[in-house]
Amino acid sequence: MRRYTSFFVLVALALFTLGCNQREVTGDERTAKEFIEGQGYRVNSFLGLLDKYKLSKSMLYGPDTAPYQQIWSVQETEPERYFGEEISVYGFVVTNHPLQKQYNAQTRLYIMLADEKVIGGYSYPDMEGLVGGVYSLDGKTLEEVTGETYTEWTVEWSRKYGD
Template sequence: MRLIVALLLLAMSTACAAAANEEKQVPLRDSRANASQALLEAKDYKVNSYEGVAHSYTLTKEKLTELPYMMYWGLQSVDPLNYVGKEIIIDKFVVEDHPLAKGKVEVYVYSSEGQPFGGTSVPYRRRDDGGYWSMDGKTLEEIQPKSFQEWQKAWMARYTP
């Protein structure tokens, strides 16, 4: 009987260890993710981890007039029209030494055709707080020279299909 209990415990602990190892698998990285990490490191952010592809989509003018895409793209320093019709891949990283927060920050790096061009950031595990920040931790009001209402009106006039 003791042998059966010992074997059963061994089997259960082996299964639990295997399940734990599966959960901790590191996402596969490619040259795009490496370029994204290099961009973050060039900004002197300490990269703690690469969390994989968070989202991908083809950018359309329609998306540019919908939340949250309108806000995400308003935080970029590039002209969104240069990316309409292109696939956008968003890689998630967890970093430190970021101006948005003293601790960890989630940074979402935007890439197209393998080249990172911008991104967004949010305090670690606080995405539901409702804020939008650029890759460097700036708000829309800090980036755009207009009030939000003026910016939104001009944005909608430019990008409404």
């Protein structure tokens, strides 16, 4: 009888621990997660809300704008469409992504939402010490997304969003 009691206590403890590791995903984060799964990627962990900002032209050109330039350079849509809108960015660690094959590592996927809808995102290999820009949602480079060289893209970007 004592063995059965110990067994049931261990099972109950395991189920309790498993339940504690699960968290409810709601709102924009749920929308982002469902979008990711719809693309065929598997969510391994949640990084939560990582950024929230109101997009403006001044964020895209000039000093200290490189992160937003990189992010918006690999989007399928032009950033001016979202000027004045609040953008929320949720992060996830995923598998089954094209960058996983290229880098032999999980991928960090960042999903951007406005008005509760996915408007884009970007990806990055989940590796320490890797330096470089971000990739599109599906692992494409700036050159693959835009069809331009980095130099051509820089000239066009400066013309559109510079002073």
